[in-house]
Amino acid sequence: MLEVDSFTKYYGELCAVEDLSFRIEEGEFVTLLGPSGCGKSTTLHAIAGLVEPTDGRIRLRGTDVTDLPPEKRNIGMAFQSTALFPHMTVRENIAYGLKMHGYSAADVEDRVEESLELVDMPDHGDHKPGELSGGQQQRVSLARSLAYEPDILLLDEPLTGLDRVLREEMRGWLNRIQREVNVTTLYVTHDQEDALSMSDTVVVLNDGQAQQIDSPERIYESPANPFVAEFVGKSTQFTGTVTHENGQAVVYNDEKRITLPDSSIDDDQSVSLYVRPEDIEVSPEPMGAENEFRGIITDIANLGNRAELSATLEDGSTALAHTTRFPDIDVDDDIFLRFPAERVIVL
Amino acid sequence: MSVQRGGLGRVTHIIGEGLEGRIANRHLALFGLGFVGLFFVLPILLLIPESLNLGSTTPFESYRRVANGIYVDAFVRSFLYGFVTTVVTLALAYMLSYFLAFSTERVRTAMILIIVPLWIAYIVRYFGILLFLSPAGPLADLTGFETDLLFTTPAVIIGLANVYLPFAVLPIYNSLNAIDEELVNASRVLGAGKWRTITKVIFPLSLPGLVAAGLIVFILAAGSFLGPAVLGGPNQTMIANVIAQAFLDNFNIQFASALAIVYTVLLVGLLLVFNTLFDLQEVLGNI
Structure with a gap:
């Protein structure tokens, strides 16, 4: 489904990611877990087409997308900052991606309403993002990235910045939505609880290199090296x-x-x-x-x-x-x- | 305290002691307001009685004269030049600001290049353009092509746009620079190409800066005096030139005052119209 093959990214002399390879199967929920500066965000941005790889290929549904601009990749992405357009209403935000993907006016309208239903916010269509709470903004952001049925959903630390209770609530909610829509998901976080509680597979990253690619259980029970053992869970x-x-x-x-x-x-x-x-x-x-x-x-x-x-x-x-x-x-x-x-x- | 205070330090200390507890922040505002009131509002208000021929049977005589063709032309020309200069300046400033905000690491160097001209007196800059455009100037020397630009409308617009460009770049750059890069990323991932991202996301979000820049440039340009005086001919006379002529050359204070009042009223009226169209409070409040 998604194949990251020997992805390497240098910023000048500085190596952000070194020879990273992993695959995601259809419908799978995969998490890139690592401390800040480990290269997880760079990897996500490269998959979205927002960062140009120094080396390596990225394939989506069998097509090499490495040289395609972001708008040609059919990817959904929710950002940590939510990145909702402040000058548009919630409805206009969700409609944006649909319009850009060439949906007809009638389809746009239907799908916007469906998306609002999906994230339990049918009455908030006319609000501006600034009038919503942090959790609500994240839900709109998710609705916006799912509305046009992307091949893969990329989540860039969407729960960071939410308080603990809301965070736990959003985890369950996010998992439910992911199963309901059955969208292949790549989630990036530094929070091990996020990673262990939501994913099918966890990729632990440190210093731009994959430390272990495994199920959450195996990551916790059988860490591959001292970094994984110390980063995931207490001991x-x-x-x-x-x-x-x-x-x-x-x-x-x-x-x-x-x-x-x-x-x-x-x-x-x-x-x-x-x-x-x-x-x-x-x-x-x-x-x-x-x-x-x-x-x-x-x-x-x-x-x-x-x-x-x-x-x-x-x-x-x-x-x-x-x-x-x-x-x-x-x-x-x-x-x-x-x-x-x-x-x-x-x- | 055993430390000996220096002369100036001692004086400020004594003044500080004296003021302690007697001066509040609102008193500070009074100084600014007092200055503006004394040297701006009062003089403008004084123009009103000056413009009237009080005691005669025709107190509005000067205003009747303002309605004359050549003066109406000067008014129209002022606002027209102001408008054209604003359009030209905003276009140039927007491209420059966009480059600064999104395409270069050398913002500081570029900013210095934009700011430094502000340190140089207007008159020097206008004379620079005058020399550059003159038939015996560098442009003609370099290209072997003698332009007829000097003392024409384009020469005045070039001069005004040149001089007011920094005033437009600063607010536009500020609002472009404040746009979160993630918004641009989001737009691209959502399927919008570069151009559509500019028109649908970047441009709307930079509107406050653009409107602020437009207002500043329009007000400055419409009231320019030096630009048309140096680079324009008799057919480029703007309202400030007419007022200056009436005031300084002809010593006709009454007529000059009438012209100034009419210009001020027209300008304020224009801004009010603009305000109803764009809701300035909302736009400028977002800066």
Whole structure:
């Protein structure tokens, strides 16, 4: 459907994106996830035709569109700033793309009304964008980019700038619209929650290079490298060198002995270990299990349905655990943390 | 405090102490308003009694004379030249501003080139054009082609457009530069080519700057004195030249005042018409 093939973009000497390749299948929701400056926006703009690639090809529905101007590509795009035309009404904004795509006057009128219905704003057609709230403007922006049935929908951080509650609401809403219209979607964000909650596939980008292209589950459970492990989700981190004891692979991190899930790993490898907070169990008493460490609670953050405990281990490192039961423990209490060997991510 | 204050610092300090708590922001406005009132409004109002022949049986004698053919011509010519100059200047300024806002990284250099002429006295610039266009001037020397432009209407328009161009570039550039680049991107992605993006998005959004520029240039151009005096002939006389002649050459203060009053009334009337057509408040309020 969309094929980005060895896309490279230099701004003078500065490399924004280096040899990036990925594909999107028909109807798929793909997210480009990465910190600011990782090249995700440049990639999106290149697909739209707003940035000229230094190298590489972009194919849409089998056609090479690399040298086509944006207006010849049949792409829908919603911008972070919404980019609604301030001198036009909501209706005129939506009609703009339809007119430019050569729809007849009658079709334009019908489709504008349908689009307003689609985004639940049938009564706002005569408003100017400036009279709408941030969330409403984003919905109009989406309606405008979908009205002429583009081959692909590009979303450039549309939820950034909305408050948390609205953001979560808009995520569900955006997913619903995407399924309803069944439009192939490429979403760009620096927000991992956006990426994990909405996408079929996530492309993690850093320094202009793809770090991992995978399902959200795999990105979280089996990160490909330390960058992905640290950028997506929280974790407790250990480092050390692999040795074998009694046929088990273990890592000594200062005093701590950590058993690894897989014994096939070679000796003397330097590894980073990550344990997700929901995999760490906390209790006031020791169980004598493997991968069990003593620590002192430094912070308890109540997240409503669960609590996030921060603890300092004996060697001074920090561990992070989620607990759904609210144990009778408090800051400065001594506790024991343990995690099963098979939940350790080894990189 | 042990620090010894210098002479000037001491004086301002004493003045500051004296004013402390007695002067509010609205007092500051009074200085500006007072200046305008004393040196602008009052003199204009004084023109009204000056223009009337009070005490005679024909107090409006001067106004009757204003309705004479040659003076009517000068009025018409002023507004016509003002209009043509505005159109020419806006067209040039728009292209220049568009280039500045969207096509060059060297905005600062270009801006300096546009602003520097403002530092040079009008009269010098008009004489420059006069020399350039004259049959023995550089244009004739370089091209071997002697133009008949000097002392004609086109010469005056060229001069006026040249002198007022910076006044038009600044507001137009400002409004073009304020257009979010994403709007231009959005227009392109929505299927509009470059040209349609200009006509449907960029131009409408730059209208406030264009209207402001148009007003400034029109008012300045219609009231020009030096341009027609240096570059025009007897057939290019504009209203400011007529007023100056009546006032300075003929010492006919009454007639000069009448001309000035009529010109002011016509100009204000024209602006009111313009206002109803374009709703200036809304347009200028967006700047």
